[in-house]
Amino acid sequence: MQYSRLRNIIWLTLTFVIFIMIFLVFKYIIVGYHENIHGQVEFIKNSKYILTSFIVFISLVIFLLVTYFLKRIEILDREIRLKDSLLTNNSKLVEMGGLIDNIAHQWKQPLSIISIVISDLKVKKEFNQLTDELIDNAIEISLNNINYQAQTIDDFRNFYKSDKKEENFTLEKVFDLNMKLIGSTLKNNNVKVDLNIDDIRIYGLKNELVQAILNILNNSNDVFSKKNNQSDNYIMISALKKTEYAIIIIHDNAGGIPDEYLDKVFINHFTTKKDSGGTGVGLFVSREIIVKNMLGKLNVKNEGIFYKNKKYLGAKFIIELPLA
Structure with missing residues (x-):
């Protein structure tokens, strides 16, 4: 252009x-x-x-x-x-396996609930305790869980749409979709996410920004996954307005990035996780999306973080985006 x-x-x-x-x-x-x-x-x-x-x-x-x-x-x-x-598409494909696992995990709970409801109806019928009220209640619970599953698939499908349409959107929706895509995976590693998102509107490619942030969250999650599921795993996410920009901060307590790698993490194909299948594409794509496609900035540094009166060290990603 x-x-x-x-x-x-x-x-x-x-x-x-x-x-x-x-x-x-x-x-x-x-x-x-x-x-x-x-x-x-x-x-x-x-x-x-x-x-x-x-x-x-x-x-x-x-x-x-x-x-x-x-x-x-x-x-x-x-x-x-x-x-x-x-x-960008290759980065999405790399993450697809993990996201499918995440969706499968999200489906387990509603499927379990539906299974319990049906089993309960069967038992009630055998003991002649089945009433219209119980049937209506079972139908409502089942439909709610089915709708939840359908919404999960819609979110996944929309994220992988190939069309690029610029639009006005809120950062709250961006992080809501991110949590749907990776929330269960983070939960499996005992990672607690603290969200503090102001009402901020951005103009651009929503799915690409979701992808950029998802890559950062996956990077933190990979580090947490090697820490034997310790209980004190946190990611602090905040977004606030500053003059003509939105400032997004993603700060974990996973120990930070080795100093010798700090100036290399955004280089294409640079990875310290080759043994575990790392491609070194994720953070590079995140910077390309934010800097080139959304005219913003993306930087990272190691910084201490306080949570529940305890100090940790972690990687702090700072994103600046023009307001809509």
């Missing part, structure tokens, strides 16, 4: 310059001819025509060359955007 705008500006500028040059040529010819007729001055010297014609010719050559190179830049820009899109 930026290259296309630059190309149009340069193209219009060159067109204007060439128009002026051609205008000057005709002006010299007409004025010179007019002055020669009245015998007031000698006809403009041939050198002026030659110089002006040469300038017009050079301008045309430059115009054609610049147009060619701008076209090449546009093609390269399109290829880069295609590559970025493929990286």
Whole structure:
């Protein structure tokens, strides 16, 4: 988009310059001819025509060359955007296995509830204790749990939609979807999430922002999963307005990132988890989405965190996004 705008500006500028040059040529010819007729001055010297014609010719050559190179830049820009899109999709595919496990876990509870309700109806029928009220209650409970399962699938499907449509959305919805996608996985590792999200609206690609934040949360979860399910696992998430930006802070107490890796975590394919199948794509994609697609900032540092009167060390991711 930026290259296309630059190309149009340069193209219009060159067109204007060439128009002026051609205008000057005709002006010299007409004025010179007019002055020669009245015998007031000698006809403009041939050198002026030659110089002006040469300038017009050079301008045309430059115009054609610049147009060619701008076209090449546009093609390269399109290829880069295609590559970025493929990286984002690959990152989603990498996370898909974990998300499917998460959905399966989310489905277990409602399926168990439906199973208990049906079993209870069967027992009540055998003992002739079945009433219309019990049946209606069982139907209501079952439908509520079925709707919950359907909503889980809809959330998952919407997250993986390939169409990119910019829209106004709230950060509350972004984190609500993130918790639906990864909440059960975090719970399995005894990770408690503390959310403090202000009412903030953002304009952009909602699913891509969900993906960027999901990658950060998965990064924390991977570290927690290696800590033998200790009880004090926390992720503190806050979002607040600051002038024209929304500031999102994701701060865990997983021990932080080794200092020698802090300036490398956003590099494509850099990973310290090769033995466990890490690809090094997640955080790179997060920065690409936030910086390039949403014109924001993403940084990380190690910082102490207090929770329940106890101090921990953890990685603190700071996201800045323009307000809608």
